[in-house]
Amino acid sequence: MIPSLxxxxxxxxxxxxxxxxxxxxxxxxxxxxxxxxxxxxxxxIKVLAGGQSFVPLLNMRLAAPAYIVDINHISELHYFETEDxxxxxxxxxxxxxxxxxxxxxxxxPLLIEAIKHIGHMQIRNRGTVVGSIAHADPAAELPxxxxxxxxxxxxxxxxxxxxxxxxxxxxxxxxxxxxxxxxLTEVRFPWISPQAGWSFIEFARRSGDYALVGAMAVLTPAxxxxxxxxxxxxxxxxxxxxxAHGVEKILVGTKLDAQxxxxxxxxxxxIVSDDMQDVxxxxxxxxxxxxxMTRRVLKQAWERRERQEGAQ
Amino acid sequence: MQERDDDFSLCVxxxxxxxxxxxxxxxxxVPVRLLLSDFLRHELHLTGTHVGCEHGVxxxxxxxxxxxxxxxxxxxxxQADGMAITTIEGMxxxxxxLHPIQQAFREKHGLQCGFCTxxxxxxxxxxLHEHPDPxxxxxxxxxxxxxxxxxxxxxxxxxxxxxxERLRAPQMEVE
Numbered sequence: 445m446i447p448s449l450x451x452x453x454x455x456x457x458x459x460x461x462x463x464x465x466x467x468x469x470x471x472x473x474x475x476x477x478x479x480x481x482x483x484x485x486x487x488x489i490k491v492l493a494g495g496q497s498f499v500p501l502l503n504m505r506l507a508a509p510a511y512i513v514d515i516n517h518i519s520e521l522h523y524f525e526t527e528d529x530x531x532x533x534x535x536x537x538x539x540x541x542x543x544x545x546x547x548x549x550x551x552x553p554l555l556i557e558a559i560k561h562i563g564h565m566q567i568r569n570r571g572t573v574v575g576s577i578a579h580a581d582p583a584a585e586l587p588x589x590x591x592x593x594x595x596x597x598x599x600x601x602x603x604x605x606x607x608x609x610x611x612x613x614x615x616x617x618x619x620x621x622x623x624x625x626x627x628l629t630e631v632r633f634p635w636i637s638p639q640a641g642w643s644f645i646e647f648a649r650r651s652g653d654y655a656l657v658g659a660m661a662v663l664t665p666a667x668x669x670x671x672x673x674x675x676x677x678x679x680x681x682x683x684x685x686x687x688a689h690g691v692e693k694i695l696v697g698t699k700l701d702a703q704x705x706x707x708x709x710x711x712x713x714x715i716v717s718d719d720m721q722d723v724x725x726x727x728x729x730x731x732x733x734x735x736x737m738t739r740r741v742l743k744q745a746w747e748r749r750e751r752q753e754g755a756q
Numbered sequence: 757m758q759e760r761d762d763d764f765s766l767c768v769x770x771x772x773x774x775x776x777x778x779x780x781x782x783x784x785x786v787p788v789r790l791l792l793s794d795f796l797r798h799e800l801h802l803t804g805t806h807v808g809c810e811h812g813v814x815x816x817x818x819x820x821x822x823x824x825x826x827x828x829x830x831x832x833x834x835q836a837d838g839m840a841i842t843t844i845e846g847m848x849x850x851x852x853x854l855h856p857i858q859q860a861f862r863e864k865h866g867l868q869c870g871f872c873t874x875x876x877x878x879x880x881x882x883x884l885h886e887h888p889d890p891x892x893x894x895x896x897x898x899x900x901x902x903x904x905x906x907x908x909x910x911x912x913x914x915x916x917x918x919x920x921e922r923l924r925a926p927q928m929e930v931e
Contacts, residue, residue, distance in 0.1 A: 468767035469788035500811035564901025
């Protein structure tokens, strides 16, 4: 006997059983319409952008929203623009578009480097930058980079808009401070000073997999060629992307000599949360990785800095 | 692109779509949760697009969506409304002569069981369109989103090199 569940879900002469759960779908053309829907359905509605993380969740039935609003036809969200202080990316700009942009390649090479580590080409063709931020996977590249650079996001709703700092936006595993009725419409990646050196390194078992651990650093030299400011963040080390303020403090004011590097690499071990233990790696292994990645990104970033004139 | 005139607030479970696949226009009514991969296979009976993991990892279901290599298992059929899709069935010529990429895979034995091959061919098509002269490293990198469990990739890489060479040849004559 065929279970009634199968009968109910059978489609087209019994040929296909659909994996995603039932939902109602709408694909508005303007943002206000989408925000109206979000306001109307609150917790029961989810936004579909590139779908490269969301559709797998639907296929595995880990997500089952009653309503889905597809924002792919909202052309006013299809942009990326240079602003004073940051690169603004709209909600349906594809990762691949940013990756191909000569402007971004020239002005934000660290963002390009991070994007190239995301999944595979087919995923980046469809996946959006803002969607990756909204999904808030702690092992993903872009949430960690936004945290590293102290970037911001723009959340809009029927009742207004607010700008949220990255560290206040990511609140836990796949969890953000976005509220029901709000939509993430823009992400802002701060520019890096032309003198700063940067590095982005991650360790994954297979090309395109989520990394076990990744590290990124931006180091800005002062006039006397000591480290004036340091931004360091990690992915895959806790429930959220983590900025390592403790490691940064060790570096500021130094010339990144061998002892400083070792101190920083040691401090980086503490960034790995005690519960980061699974079939892929033990906590201890992740701590080793975080430590070694720290050495590597700091060396590479410091080598890439532009020495100030007059520096010894 | 076709404009739908439905009221935006009308959230539907079933939707009329018009999709161009391999140059042919199809009009169908589909449940909104029907995946594009299942639409191609079960509604249009284009079973060359294979389905492996159905969460974007294996690459078997790769098709060209408006020219870009895309996972058809991570899209809904309704999202293809008004769009142009190319599947493996659209690769061979009008008289069934193989596409140069298919011919190269055949000559270089770039497949064994063949399950992953349609997705790989579509990926390679997009890759060679963007980078007509890829290095071996670039080929291997671009293929990383397509999992083959038989070949060890050696002959696939050889086939891609041969296809790239042949696809470049006519352009060189013109220049």
